[in-house]
Amino acid sequence: MTTYILRRFVNYAILTAFATVFVYIAASLFFYPRKRYLGRNPPIPESTQDAILSGYGINDKDPVLLRAWWWFERIITEPFPEKLGQDLTGNWVIQEMGTRAGVSLRLLVLGSLIAAVLGVVLGVWGAVRQYKASDQIVSYASFVLISTPTFVGGVVLMILATELNNLLGFQAIRFTGSYTPGFTGWEKWWDYGVHLLLPTIALALFGAAGYSRYQRSIMLDVLGSDYIRTARAKGATRSRALVKHGVRVALIPMSTYFAYNFGTLVSGSAFLEIVFSWRGMGQYGIQAVQQSDVNALAGTVCFTAILLLISSTLSEVLYAALDPRVRV
Amino acid sequence: MSTTPPADRAGDLAEDLEPTAGLARHQKRNRRRQEDKPYRPVSRSRLVLRRLRTKPNFWIGGVIVLLIVLFALFGDLINVYELNQADPYSFNSPPSAQHYFGTDAIGMDLYASMTEALRMSLLIGFLAAPLATLVAAFLGSLAGYLGGIFETLTNSLINLLLVLPVFYMLMIISPALATPETLPEWLQWIGFMPSWLLLVIAIGLFSWMIMAQIVKNQTKSLKEREYVKAARFMGVGTLAILRRHIIPNVASLLIIDAALGVAMAILAETSLSFFGLGIQAPAVSLGTLLQDGTGAAVSRPWLFVIPAGFLVALLTGVALVGDALRDAIDPTSEVNRA
Numbered sequence: 001m002t003t004y005i006l007r008r009f010v011n012y013a014i015l016t017a018f019a020t021v022f023v024y025i026a027a028s029l030f031f032y033p034r035k036r037y038l039g040r041n042p043p044i045p046e047s048t049q050d051a052i053l054s055g056y057g058i059n060d061k062d063p064v065l066l067r068a069w070w071w072f073e074r075i076i077t078e079p080f081p082e083k084l085g086q087d088l089t090g091n092w093v094i095q096e097m098g099t100r101a102g103v104s105l106r107l108l109v110l111g112s113l114i115a116a117v118l119g120v121v122l123g124v125w126g127a128v129r130q131y132k133a134s135d136q137i138v139s140y141a142s143f144v145l146i147s148t149p150t151f152v153g154g155v156v157l158m159i160l161a162t163e164l165n166n167l168l169g170f171q172a173i174r175f176t177g178s179y180t181p182g183f184t185g186w187e188k189w190w191d192y193g194v195h196l197l198l199p200t201i202a203l204a205l206f207g208a209a210g211y212s213r214y215q216r217s218i219m220l221d222v223l224g225s226d227y228i229r230t231a232r233a234k235g236a237t238r239s240r241a242l243v244k245h246g247v248r249v250a251l252i253p254m255s256t257y258f259a260y261n262f263g264t265l266v267s268g269s270a271f272l273e274i275v276f277s278w279r280g281m282g283q284y285g286i287q288a289v290q291q292s293d294v295n296a297l298a299g300t301v302c303f304t305a306i307l308l309l310i311s312s313t314l315s316e317v318l319y320a321a322l323d324p325r326v327r328v
Numbered sequence: 329m330s331t332t333p334p335a336d337r338a339g340d341l342a343e344d345l346e347p348t349a350g351l352a353r354h355q356k357r358n359r360r361r362q363e364d365k366p367y368r369p370v371s372r373s374r375l376v377l378r379r380l381r382t383k384p385n386f387w388i389g390g391v392i393v394l395l396i397v398l399f400a401l402f403g404d405l406i407n408v409y410e411l412n413q414a415d416p417y418s419f420n421s422p423p424s425a426q427h428y429f430g431t432d433a434i435g436m437d438l439y440a441s442m443t444e445a446l447r448m449s450l451l452i453g454f455l456a457a458p459l460a461t462l463v464a465a466f467l468g469s470l471a472g473y474l475g476g477i478f479e480t481l482t483n484s485l486i487n488l489l490l491v492l493p494v495f496y497m498l499m500i501i502s503p504a505l506a507t508p509e510t511l512p513e514w515l516q517w518i519g520f521m522p523s524w525l526l527l528v529i530a531i532g533l534f535s536w537m538i539m540a541q542i543v544k545n546q547t548k549s550l551k552e553r554e555y556v557k558a559a560r561f562m563g564v565g566t567l568a569i570l571r572r573h574i575i576p577n578v579a580s581l582l583i584i585d586a587a588l589g590v591a592m593a594i595l596a597e598t599s600l601s602f603f604g605l606g607i608q609a610p611a612v613s614l615g616t617l618l619q620d621g622t623g624a625a626v627s628r629p630w631l632f633v634i635p636a637g638f639l640v641a642l643l644t645g646v647a648l649v650g651d652a653l654r655d656a657i658d659p660t661s662e663v664n665r666a
Contacts, residue, residue, distance in 0.1 A: 019491040032510035147643030152636045267495035289499045
């Protein structure tokens with residue numbers, strides 16, 4: 001089993017490297033960082049522009065493939081904080097990632113874990129109660145939630161929180177930024193939690209809606225199968241038959257789906273970072289596109305690709321843990 | 329077709345096997361209709377349509393989508409204001425008899441913007457999704473049928489694109505929409521495309537991967553069937569075999585994919601435009617309206633709630649139709665409990 005997972009991991013790692021270089025080339029073709037230095041008064045001489053851009057390694061006068069090669073070379077040869085180069089404000093991309101990654105991961109890990117658990121529970125529950133009123137309500141609610149982009153859901157939650165704060169007369173739910181400066185000790189952690197509340201709800205509901213639809217249809221397939229009837233016939237209780245024999249099998253295809261859907265959650269949480277003004281990786285990436293910052297974008301994509309790499313590997317581990325047939 | 333009717337009238341096997349409630353009514357009506365008509369076997373598409381009619385989700389979703397499409401096409405007939413025509417006498421006015429959906433800070437009529445934005449988003453959604461399905465059908469079936477090096481290449485391409493979130497890829501090419509004049513010379517032709525067309529192509533080209541994988545696996549098993557082998561040994565060309573024997577067999581999957589893809593495409597367009605990376609002013613889409621409305625969500629809620637409501641309703645409608653379509657085409661996806 002370990003060799004199987006290791007093989008998959010190496011496979012994903014190679015893909016990740018290729019994908020990041022691919023993105024760097026595409027971004028170099030479509031972005032035009034020089035526009036940052038054009039149209040200034042007093043005008044910046046072209047030689048100075050070239051010098052600045054060459055310093056970042058993103059001068060559009062150099063061939064694209066050469067720039068991509070330099071970028072890749074820098075990863076291997078340069079010392080640690082300089083590996084991914086500088087963004088257009090002059091900060092090392094890796095240092096910037098260091099301060100932002102925690103902010104993003106907080107939301108992403110919590111949101112996707114809650115989404116997965118909630119989605120699986122709701123899906124199984126809906127399948128067991130197929131066509132009853134509760135199943136119908138959950139089904140229609142999840143259709144509406146799937147169709148609500150996270151940035152719309154986030155703004156709706158913000159409106160509701162503002163109403164609540166106005167009603168209470170004080171700031172019960174603080175939602176701007178990822179923390180309020182000036183708190184210390186346990187108050188600081190409480191403040192982090194309060195700020196996490198709304199974005200996490202928005203992300204978790206969006207994710208859970210998708211998972212529950214998928215889990216429900218798999219669970220329905222499983223419920224119709226012979227081994228559930230066999231389990232009941234040999235005397236297992238209904239809940240034991242459903243959980244030990246049903247849910248366990250129904251989770252196998254879900255483990256692949258978790259990995260597929262993780263990309264959607266990553267972009268969903270990037271939207272939420274913008275809506276709630278969090279200084280995270282998603283916000284860094286979108287800002288990089290708006291400012292034609294090739295190195296910053298490449299850093300963001302690198303971060304995302306590594307996250308996807310980890311999530312795919314975890315889903316393989318989950319798959320192997322659930323399905324004995326892979327464990328040979 | 330004027331064949332003689334079989335002795336057993338009820339022998340319409342497909343109907344007997346169909347357990348759906350409400351079918352008895354159809355049977356009775358069809359039987360009455362058939363008294364003076366020659367017997368016709370039930371085709372698959374009629375069977376699917378018949379099942380579809382019994383799904384409440386199909387009707388709910390279909391009516392929502394139809395109403396929104398009609399509103400987008402003909403809604404502006406009853407409006408006196410045009411797109412981007414400011415009304416200097418009413419800034420920030422809430423919905424009223426004058427401005428049905430209210431106005432924004434510079435007096436633009438939201439109703440006029442809404443109809444235009446819906447047209448844009450619907451156009452992109454309904455073109456990009458079939459494009460993605462077309463790419464998936466072509467590459468997937470070809471890779472599955474040919475195998476060998478072509479399959480390996482397609483697989484690597486699929487895996488490469490699956491590693492990256494679609495939204496990031498769309499983000500990267502977005503400068504081509506906003507500032508096409510800064511593209512390198514050999515890519516300048518991209519800048520000459522209207523932005524909606526560019527978005528259609530981009531969304532289509534970045535969302536075919538999962539479906540292509542499914543089609544490829546189906547094709548690999550279909551390829552071993554006798555009728556496909558027979559066609560191949562008789563010297564029928566590859567593309568003709570794909571068109572006549574492979575694609576019709578995966579058509580149901582493709583239809584479902586195209587239907588659900590519409591929602592995905594509209595969502596992608598809206599997200600891009602929301603961050604100013606998609607449709608550019610003065611053109612409007614649901615995303616640009618939402619972007620403008622978000623800042624005003626608390627003080628002037630109509631500017632946010634109306635576009636958001638239309639977006640969610642449209643996407644829900646499409647998802648409901650797609651779900652009903654899946655159940656109708658593949659009845660095993662909704663098994664009854666044993």
